[in-house]
Amino acid sequence: MAVTMNDVARAAGVSLKTVSNVLNDYEFIRPATKQRVQDAIAELGYEANLTARSLRSGKTRMLGLVLSDLSAPYYAELASRLMKAASQRGYRVLVEQSDAVADVEVNALQGPFRQLTDGLLFTPLVMEADEIAARLGKKPLVMLGEHILDPRFDLVTMKNEEAAATLTTHLVADGRRRIAVIGAHPEESGGTAGLRLNGYRRALEKAGIPFDPALIAPCEWRRDGGAAAVAGLLDRGVEFDAAFGLNDALALGAMHELLIRGFKVPEQVAVAGFDDIDEARFASPSLTTVSPGMAEIADRSIALLIDRIEGQETADQGVHVEAGFQLQVRESAP
Amino acid sequence: MAVTMNDVARAAGVSLKTVSNVLNDYEFIRPATKQRVQDAIAELGYEANLTARSLRSGKTRMLGLVLSDLSAPYYAELASRLMKAASQRGYRVLVEQSDAVADVEVNALQGPFRQLTDGLLFTPLVMEADEIAARLGKKPLVMLGEHILDPRFDLVTMKNEEAAATLTTHLVADGRRRIAVIGAHPEESGGTAGLRLNGYRRALEKAGIPFDPALIAPCEWRRDGGAAAVAGLLDRGVEFDAAFGLNDALALGAMHELLIRGFKVPEQVAVAGFDDIDEARFASPSLTTVSPGMAEIADRSIALLIDRIEGQETADQGVHVEAGFQLQVRESAP
DNA sequence: CTGAAAGCGCTTACAG
DNA sequence: CTGAAAGCGCTTACAG
Numbered sequence: 001m002a003v004t005m006n007d008v009a010r011a012a013g014v015s016l017k018t019v020s021n022v023l024n025d026y027e028f029i030r031p032a033t034k035q036r037v038q039d040a041i042a043e044l045g046y047e048a049n050l051t052a053r054s055l056r057s058g059k060t061r062m063l064g065l066v067l068s069d070l071s072a073p074y075y076a077e078l079a080s081r082l083m084k085a086a087s088q089r090g091y092r093v094l095v096e097q098s099d100a101v102a103d104v105e106v107n108a109l110q111g112p113f114r115q116l117t118d119g120l121l122f123t124p125l126v127m128e129a130d131e132i133a134a135r136l137g138k139k140p141l142v143m144l145g146e147h148i149l150d151p152r153f154d155l156v157t158m159k160n161e162e163a164a165a166t167l168t169t170h171l172v173a174d175g176r177r178r179i180a181v182i183g184a185h186p187e188e189s190g191g192t193a194g195l196r197l198n199g200y201r202r203a204l205e206k207a208g209i210p211f212d213p214a215l216i217a218p219c220e221w222r223r224d225g226g227a228a229a230v231a232g233l234l235d236r237g238v239e240f241d242a243a244f245g246l247n248d249a250l251a252l253g254a255m256h257e258l259l260i261r262g263f264k265v266p267e268q269v270a271v272a273g274f275d276d277i278d279e280a281r282f283a284s285p286s287l288t289t290v291s292p293g294m295a296e297i298a299d300r301s302i303a304l305l306i307d308r309i310e311g312q313e314t315a316d317q318g319v320h321v322e323a324g325f326q327l328q329v330r331e332s333a334p
Numbered sequence: 335m336a337v338t339m340n341d342v343a344r345a346a347g348v349s350l351k352t353v354s355n356v357l358n359d360y361e362f363i364r365p366a367t368k369q370r371v372q373d374a375i376a377e378l379g380y381e382a383n384l385t386a387r388s389l390r391s392g393k394t395r396m397l398g399l400v401l402s403d404l405s406a407p408y409y410a411e412l413a414s415r416l417m418k419a420a421s422q423r424g425y426r427v428l429v430e431q432s433d434a435v436a437d438v439e440v441n442a443l444q445g446p447f448r449q450l451t452d453g454l455l456f457t458p459l460v461m462e463a464d465e466i467a468a469r470l471g472k473k474p475l476v477m478l479g480e481h482i483l484d485p486r487f488d489l490v491t492m493k494n495e496e497a498a499a500t501l502t503t504h505l506v507a508d509g510r511r512r513i514a515v516i517g518a519h520p521e522e523s524g525g526t527a528g529l530r531l532n533g534y535r536r537a538l539e540k541a542g543i544p545f546d547p548a549l550i551a552p553c554e555w556r557r558d559g560g561a562a563a564v565a566g567l568l569d570r571g572v573e574f575d576a577a578f579g580l581n582d583a584l585a586l587g588a589m590h591e592l593l594i595r596g597f598k599v600p601e602q603v604a605v606a607g608f609d610d611i612d613e614a615r616f617a618s619p620s621l622t623t624v625s626p627g628m629a630e631i632a633d634r635s636i637a638l639l640i641d642r643i644e645g646q647e648t649a650d651q652g653v654h655v656e657a658g659f660q661l662q663v664r665e666s667a668p
Numbered sequence: 669c670t671g672a673a674a675g676c677g678c679t680t681a682c683a684g
Numbered sequence: 685c686t687g688a689a690a691g692c693g694c695t696t697a698c699a700g
Contacts, residue, residue: 002693004692004693004694005693005694006693014670014671015670015671015672016671016672016694016695017670017671017672017695017696018669018670018671020694020695020696021669021670024695026669028669028670029669029670030669030670033669033670047445047446047449048446048693048694049389049449049692049693049694050446050449050450050694051385051388051389051394051449051450051692051693051694052389052676052692052693052694052695053693053694053695054385054676054694055383055385055386055389055676055677055678055692055693055694055695056675056676056693056694056695056696057676057694057695057696058676060385069414070404070410070413070414070417071410071411071413071414071415071612073405073407073410073613075410076404076405076407076410077405079404079405080403080404080405080431081405083404083429083431084431092428092450093429094426094428095417095427095429097414097417097418111381112381112382112384113426115381115383115384115385116384116385116426222612223612223613223615223616224616227616252613252616253616255618256615256616256617256618256620259618260618278405278556278557279407279557279586279613281557281590282557282558282561282586282587282590283590283617283618284589284590284593284594284617284618286590336677338676338677338678339677339678340677348686348687349686349687349688350678350679350687350688351679351680351686351687351688352685352686352687354678354679354680355685355686358679360685362685362686363685363686364685364686367685367686382677382678383676383677383678384678385676385677385678386676386677386678386679386692387677387678387679388678388692389676389677389678389679389692389693389694390677390678390679390680390691390692391678391679391680391692392692669700670699670700671698671699671700672698672699672700673696673697673698673699674695674696674697674698675694675695675696676693676694676695677692678691678692679690679691679692680689680690680691681689681690682687682688682689682690683686683687683688683689684685684686684687684688
């Protein structure tokens with residue numbers, strides 16, 4: 001059996017409460033008593049039982065992270081950073097992969113996953129704002145990387161629209177006029193894809209370039225999706241002089257397809273992405289993309305969520321944080 | 335307050351034990367009773383309190399996964415698969431990033447992390463077999479992707495040495511004689527790097543090619559490490575006609591450095607990696623590598639660990655599983 | 669400053 | 685088949 005607080009109390013000749021006081025850094029303990037308790041703890045090798053503590057306190061010191069797929073490089077890098085940031089404040093992160101399935105999102109919001117965690121970092125891909133609000137419960141939730149600018153939710157996100165516009169303007173400045181958008185749906189408006197597409201359209205408009213729906217290539221947000229989307233455009237005979245992947249994985253898949261079909265990048269077709277994952281720097285040609293301030297997003301969202309949990313943040317409207325972005329010009333779109 | 339089993343019992347007009355029996359699928363319950371309990375559960379929206387269950391049962395239904403860095407693509411893909419496999423058996427996975435720091439590994443083995451999980455998937459980077467054995471405790475532990483063929487441990491791994499030899503032989507068959515090894519240390523023997531290096535040496539020996547320590551380039555196992563290692567070789571004037579990255583990230587970093595320095599891949603220098611991460615297929619040129627059976631590794635290690643936890647696997651020697659591998663020949667080393 | 673006691677919400681022998 | 689009771693190991697009012 002494990003050593004319990006009772007064992008420590010007995011060994012130190014004090015009551016349970018005194019041991020608890022020492023463990024919880026209660027101030028007014030006689031130094032001699034404190035020392036005796038600490039000695040007993042060291043001698044017996046006592047470790048607090050976290051489950052018991054959770055049952056009693058109602059807190060698990062775990063944060064939930066809901067995202068579609070941890071193997072997507074952007075999410076992998078983000079999750080890694082979030083875990084490190086959480087760890088510095090004494091929390092762990094439990095990941096739930098939704099695979100963009102509605103049921104999983106709903107369950108993460110109100111099922112056992114919610115119970116196991118003191119607060120949630122939520123990247124909704126299927127659920128709408130009202131649905132989420134209806135199932136919110138009382139534990140804190142921070143929207144992550146999302147578009148839902150709603151006073152009901154805390155939100156940490158990036159400047160999707162502005163960054164996409166900046167990137168598009170960069171492509172236009174290089175003389176590109178027919179910029180394919182990989183991973184967008186023409187009718188979409190909310191959501192990450194929608195915001196980035198808006199930025200693209202805004203930049204075109206400003207440059208006086210007509211929007212051509214034929215250049216919009218919807219697909220799954222993975223490398224193979226990007227490759228397939230480009231293949232589709234080419235097979236349909238759509239001409240374009242640039243491809244904007246709505247994230248880096250899409251852009252890299254698109255670039256791969258272009259290269260194996262013999263197109264020169266960037267001479268014939270420029271390629272740009274979004275996210276600035278590590279892979280982008282090391283691609284050949286290296287990938288022009290937008291760095292969306294991932295470090296800031298990770299740090300701010302963890303801080304905000306924990307501040308809510310611990311009551312240090314008490315705004316009764318949602319707190320909204322938008323990280324800065326930076327254009328990373330590399331070889332694929334100079 | 336949340337609904338408890340007591341509330342359900344009261345609403346259904348039965349005792350606590352009966353509710354528990356229904357929840358735990360105890361067989362001999364009168365159908366009518368069972369129905370009443372289930373109705374009460376549905377009506378009250380009862381959900382079991384997992385913390386209380388854990389405290390009482392001593393089980394958390396969480397598995398611990400200790401690895402160096404979740405943002406490394408191989409680990410991100412592996413973690414994603416492990417989570418899915420675990421989820422199918424009703425378990426969650428809690429990840430701990432060790433950053434190859436000894437203290438973190440030790441704490442994962444016997445600290446709070448261990449307490450929170452029913453069993454561990456452990457990728458030791460620093461700790462040695464004896465150290466691990468000394469701190470093993472009584473909860474199950476499965477070594478993951480490791481070299482420690484020790485009867486004290488369960489182990490699920492890949493054929494590191496054999497696969498590296500096969501890959502090297504492939505390079506030799508293409509006429510390569512001076513194959514740089516990116517990410518190895520010449521003195522190393524245990525560990526993933528050591529095993530892969532052994533495979534390389536064995537293949538050279540078989541081909542009658544002398545081993546040249548000048549071709550061994552140690553570095554951090556990241557893309558930038560691979561790039562820096564190649565830069566170092568070139569700057570020292572070491573000549574080579576192939577580069578074997580001990581994993582794909584290293585190979586991709588190495589390939590990037592070669593390309594920006596104007597080398598033709600594979601014409602002047604062939605490049606090969608190890609892991610077959612998704613990125614390898616979409617690199618330009620696409621990367622020749624070894625697919626180490628990740629799906630098999632994920633499924634087998636989860637099955638083995640859970641079988642140990644639940645007592646379905648009772649071998650008193652360590653169970654050793656080695657997944658099959660496959661050479662993936664692509665453009666970078668035809 | 670410290671102690672005795674209640675209770676978080678379950679599971680599990682023990683009876684019947 | 686079902687009930688009453690103990691107890692997992694903590695934290696936290698409540699006394700003193």
